[in-house]
Amino acid sequence: MRKRTLMFSAGAVALTLTLSACSMFNDNSDTQSDAAGGKTGQNAPILLTIRHTQVKDTQKKRLAMLQEVVKATEAKVPGLTITLDGVEDKVNRFEKLRAEMAAGNPPEVFDLFGGTDTKDYVKANRLLDLTPILQELGLTDKFYSFDEFTVNGKIYGIPMAGYVEGLYYNKKILADQGIQAPQTWAELVAAAAKLKAAKITPFAMAAKDSWVINMMINTMWVRTAGTDSIEGFLNGSKHWTDPDVLKAFEQYQSLIQKDYFQDGSLALAYAEQQNTFSSGGAAFMFDGSWANTPLLDPEKSVIAQHVGFMNFPTMGGPGDGFINGGWSNAYGFSQKVTPEQLIAIKEFIKQMYTESMQKRQLVEEGMPPAMKLQDTNQVNPLITEILNVFAKSKGTFPAFDSRIQTKVREKLERGMQELLGGRTDPASLMADLQKQQEASNKEETHSK
Known part of the structure; x- marks a missing residue:
C-alpha cells in the first residue's frame, strides 16, 4: 500500500438477510x-x-x-x-x-x-x-x-x-507503573502482566455487543497474516485455518486465559468499555477514533488529560505497521x-x-x-495524536465486516464470544469459520 500522507494536509442485532441476489x-x-x-x-x-x-x-x-x-x-x-x-x-x-x-x-x-x-x-x-x-x-x-x-x-x-482503530492507553497509569507504551507484542504482554500484578485491569472490554470484540482480533490477524488476508478468504487463496491466521487467535486466547480483560465483559454493552477506561479502571482500550469524544469530556472522564493513542504493537508478521482505517x-x-x-x-x-x-x-x-x-488549527492534542498515528502508518486496511459475507461475520462474532467465555478454542473456531467461508463463497459464485 502507498504510504498515507499526513491527514492535516490532508461507527445490534444483525439480520441474515443477503442482499447480493x-x-x-x-x-x-x-x-x-x-x-x-x-x-x-x-x-x-x-x-x-x-x-x-x-x-x-x-x-x-x-x-x-x-x-x-x-x-x-x-x-x-x-x-x-x-x-x-x-x-x-x-x-x-x-x-x-x-x-x-x-x-x-x-x-x-x-x-x-x-x-x-x-x-x-x-x-x-x-x-x-x-x-x-x-x-x-x-x-x-x-x-x-x-x-x-x-x-x-x-x-x-x-x-x-x-476513522482509524488503535490502542488507547492511560499515560498516568503506565508512568506510575514504570511502563513505556508497548511497541511489540512481547512488550504488550509484559505490560499486561505487570498491570495485573498491581491489581490494575490491563484491557477494558465489553463483548455483549459482538462487533466490539472483533475490532482488536481483526487487527491482530492482519498483523500475523497480512493486509491481503480478507481478500484471500474471499477468493480462496487464504484460509482461516492457515497457521498465520490461527496464530493471532491463539495469542488472543492467551490474553483471555491470563485474565487480562475486564471482568464480566460478556455481559457488558459497548458503552461500559468506554466507561471503564474513562474512569481510570483500565490501562488499555482497543477502539476507534470515534471513541475520543467521551474520553475528552472532563465531566465524564477522569483521564481527559492522560489519554494517548497508538497503533497496535507489531507481532512479527507482514501486517505490522498497517492500521485499520479509512x-x-x-x-x-x-x-x-x-x-x-x-x-x-x-x-x-x-x-x-x-x-x-x-x-x-x-x-x-x-x-x-x-x-x-486547509485549516487544522484548534485541534485537541489527542486528535492530533490520532491523526498523526493514521498518517505515519505503513498503510491502511478496511474493517473485515465491510468485505466479508454476512454469515461469516456472524459466525466470527458468535465464535469470539464463545472463545471469550471458554466454550471453544481457536482451532475449532477457525475450522468452523472456514466451512462457512467456503459455503458463502460458493453461494456468491452461484448468484452471479
Missing part, C-alpha cells in the same frame, strides 16, 4: 427519471427524509451540526421540508436499512456503509449515482477517497468522516427520487460538505475529515 429485489423499480413523474410546480411542497445515526448522548454535537445543515438546506429550497429519522447505527445498517432496501423503499437520504453493503445495493439498483453530481458541484477532487463507495467506476456514497460511513441517496427531490439533495450536499463543517467535526467531535482541509 438481485432476485431478492425483483420489484422492477423504475429509474430515477421514470419514478419522478411530472413536475409538481414551482414552490410546491418537497419532502425529504434523512436517516441518520446521531442518537447517542455522546453524539449531540454531531446531531446539532446536521440540524443546522437541514435548516440551511430548507432555506435555500422553497417548499422543502426535511424530516430527520434517527436510528442507532448497527440497527440501521443490519436491520432497518436492509429491510427497506429489500422492499424498495429506503428514505431519500441515509447513513450508508461502504464495501459489501454498497455493492449489494448497487447490484439491486437502489442507489443514486453521485458521480455527475459531485462533478457538477466541483467536489470530486476534494475528498481523500471514494474507494469504499465506488462500484464499476461510479460513486454511490459521500463519506462524512474518516472512510467507511457516508450519506447514500435513493435512486428513486423525483427531480424536485434531486434539487434538494444537491443543496443538502452543498451545505453538508464544506470546509467549515468538516473543520467543526474535527475540532468539536474529533472526527478525522473526509475532505482535504
